[in-house]
Amino acid sequence: MDKVENIVIVGGGTAGWLTAGxxxxxxxxxxxxxxxxxxxxxxxxxxxxxxxxTWPTLRTTLRKMGVSETEFFRECDAAFKQGARFNRWTTGEADEGYYHPLMLPQGFARLNLVPHWLEDGEDSFCDAVTPQGRLCDRGLAPKTIATPEFESVANYAYHLDAGKFSDFLRRHCCEKLGVRHVLADVTEIETGPNGDVTRLKTEQGPSISGDLFVDCTGFRALLIGGAMQVPFRECSDVLFCDTALAVQVPYQDPADPVASHTISTAQSAGWIWDIGLPTRRGVGHVFSSAHIDADEAERELRAYIGPAADDLTVRRIPIRSGHRETFWKGNVVAVGLSAGFLEPLEASAIVLIELSAKMIAEQLPPNRAVMDVIARRYNDTTAYRWGRIIDFLKLHYSLTKRTDTDFWRDNTRPETIPDRLRGLMELWKYQAPWLHDEFDRAEEVFPAASYQYVLYGMGYRTALPRGAHDAERELAQRALRENRAHTARLMDGLPPHRDLLDKITEHAMMPV
Structure with missing residues (x-):
């Protein structure tokens, strides 16, 4: 029956080693x-x-792989991430911004708080429904040293050093999970009569045969783009940014506070990310070369960093926004950059690797006879996820009120907004997004709560029928009071982010 027993992953990095694990x-x-x-x-x-x-999903992924969270923090220069703050996206004013936190609104499974906040909310939407924005403002961690590994007080993901993370995963996979590691350059890809890949020939000598091949060769896409000739579908007509400039910024003082959220600050033709790790900050400028040249983009980046940027080397990374038309063809499936790439506005790169690897592992075909059935399901699900991520990234741009440059004006042109998103934005003029409003598929990557945080963080208004939600008023008022009390408790009980990171290095977290 041509059993599928030998899995060959081509390419390392985060995509290869996370998939292997x-x-x-x-x-x-x-x-x-x-x-x-x-x-x-x-x-x-x-x-x-x-x-x-990353997203909070990585906690579950690492836990299932048998990883120690303490060792992960120590070896990957990792920090906690509680969401993202978007500065200057709505009006461009220096003091304007909002949070997309990782905690759901208070009582989210029971009721939609948006109508009640719209009626009489004095705080920002985020502050009214969750403590997490204020925790980030205060520079607090999402847990204490007494909280067991992978458990949380406030929901969290990670910031990490991607290079160190790949090395950490490689050691864990080889030493604990029995993954065979072959250092070799692929020179030839042999295929069978049905078009399947059968064997890889390498420059160093060994030939590697397999039953299922996972292409993690990055932008080269040796298998999915080369051997299988699957075309690439661009979305540069929707997402304009095509270049990133990245730099590592040391702290002036090793004891400087570490932000527990990603900071995304809009610029004239793109935006700058700022990610705090224990030993440095990762900072980069994502921009559209059709709207600004690279030299001017670098000047904006260095101006953002300040005098500390004078002696730093900037690395340029091309962004080709889009994805493969098919992700699994024959016995080849693409994961990571070989599958596609989008600007890192909502940190979707690693979570797409996780979701892809999880689906491959859970639905691994027992034999070649059923592989095409599973591949069709995989392709449908994966294409849907990429589409919804593109929608959500575009939402940040399409809601802007900025008209100061062509970049921001062009981003609000109706023809650059995907049809599905444009229809939802029309619906949301009269109905606030919630659990089952177009967000009822298991493949959803961004829940309705994420759309709420961005919509109402950027000043979107929904005109609701008067009295339509009066029956929920008492329940809503109770939920809003509970959030205020919860916020006060967490702000009193959680430590500064830097303090917790230091304690993890010195003492370790409680193992699961």
Whole structure:
């Protein structure tokens, strides 16, 4: 029956090693019966360190892989992430901004607080419904040293050093999960009569055969774009940014506070990310080369950093916004940059790797006969996820009130907004997004709460029928009071972010 037992992952980095770890940990019980995971990695091609921000999903992924969260923090220069703050996106004014936190609004499963906040909310939407914005303002951590590994007081993801993370995953996969690591350059890809990849020939000598091949070769896309000839579908007509300038900024003082959220500050033709790690900040400018040249973009980046930027080297990263038309063809599936890439506005790179690896591991075909059935399901789900991420990223741009440059004016042109998003924005003029309003699929990557935070953080107004939500008024008022009390408790009980990071290094978290 052509059993699928030998999984070959081509390419390392975060995509390759995270995929290897997810598949190998899920199928550990099959190893004594012939199941294997092999990762083939070139010793001559440097990995692209894409993705210093993650989603909370990575906590579950690492836990299932048997990773120690303490060791992860210590070895990956990791910090906590409680969301993102978007500065100057709405009006461009220096003091304007809002949060997209990682906690759901208070009582989100029971009622939609938007109508009640719209009627009489004095605080920002975020502050009215969740403590997390104020925790970030205060520079507090989302847990204490007594909170067990992977558990939280306030929901959190991670900021991390992508290069160190890849090395950490490699050691864990090889030493704990039995992944075979082959350092070799692929020179030839052999295919069978049905078009499947059967064997990889390498410059260093060994040939590697397999039953299922995962392409994690980054922008080169050796298997999915090369051997399988799957076209790339661009979305530069929707998302204009096509270049990133990245730089590592040291702290002036090793004891400087570490932000527990990503800071995204809008510029004349793009935006600057600012990510705090224990030993440095990762800062970068994402911009549209059609609206600003690289030299001027670099000047904006250095002006943002200040005098500390004078001696720093800036790295340029091309962004080709879009994804493959098909992600799984024959016995080849693309994960990571070989599948596609979008600007890192909502840190979607690593979570797409996680979701892809998880679905491959959970639905791994037992034999070649059913692989095409599973591939069709995988392609449908993955294409839907990419589409919804594109929608959500565009939402940030399409809601702007900025008219100071062509970049911001062009982003609000109706023809640049995807049809589905344009229809939802029309609906949201009269109905606030909530649980089952176009967000009822298991494949959703951004819940309705995320749309609420961005919409109402950027000043969007929904005209609701008067009296339509009176029956929920008492329940809503109670939820808003509970949020105020919860905020006060957390602000009194949580430590500064830097303090917790230092304690993790010195004392460790409680193991699960």
């Amino acid at each position: 997810v598949i190998a940990s899920r199928h550990q019980g099959r190893r004594p019966h012939g199941f294997s995971v092999t990762l083939v990695e070139s010793p001559n091609v440097p990995t692209i360190g894409v993705g210093e921000g």
